[in-house]
Amino acid sequence: MEPSSKIWIMAPTAARRDWLEQSVRRDPLIQVIGTAATLPFLRSMVTQTSADLAVVDLEGLIESSLVRDWLFEFVELVPLLLLTSEPDAAIFNRMLDEKVGGLLRADASGEQVTQAIRSLTSGLMIMDGALLHRLVRGSEDTIPLPEALTSREMEVFGLLSDGLGNKEIASRLNISEHTIKFHVRSILGKLGASTRTEAVSRGLRGRLIDL
Secondary structure, X not given: OOOOEEEEEEOOXXXXXXXXXXXXXXXXXXXXXXXXXXXXXXXXXXXXXXXXXXXXXXXXXXXXXXXXXXXXXXXXXXXXXXXXXXXXXXHHHHHHHHOOOEEEEOOOOHHHXXXXXXXXXXXXXXXXXXXXXHHHHHHHHOOOOOOOOOHHHHHHHHHHHOOOOHHHHHHHHOOOHHHHHHHHHXXXXXXXXXXXXXXXXXXXXXXXXXX
């Protein structure tokens, strides 16, 4: 019987990688193509091999703008099943935009992970109820007007206001041009601007940037 779902697994610890791999291998219809300890290594596997989705365990990873940048890029490249105890609203919203992906608690059982993989490869989205409640509650508690830019978006916005193009900004920040395009779209949306010029003008009026 040929596997119907091919996956990558990324987890920062060997114990979690082994547990995830053993859990999903109980299903003969799921094949693990490769495992990675870091997001950059997972990115190389995505480039070199073919699979249906990536299971990414975020427990143990230090939250940073770089981790978020990697996840933004992955969301547009491959369906993600994220295991986390602290869901990121920006990543969640991006998954909703792409209409693909899933969120599970970090303490999800092996059967829950396996069932989520089956559902995702069937074209469904999977969102753990407790994580979803936390995301919704957080959005109700904080309503920034306009929505605050992240630290990475502020870096991109500063270079954008200096007149740099996407390729130049990507080179300066050492991240992909694809990710820069996402940040620019996000910045324009948060500032309610339709062009870069309008965004810079609003940024000046809001004292987000200086001439």
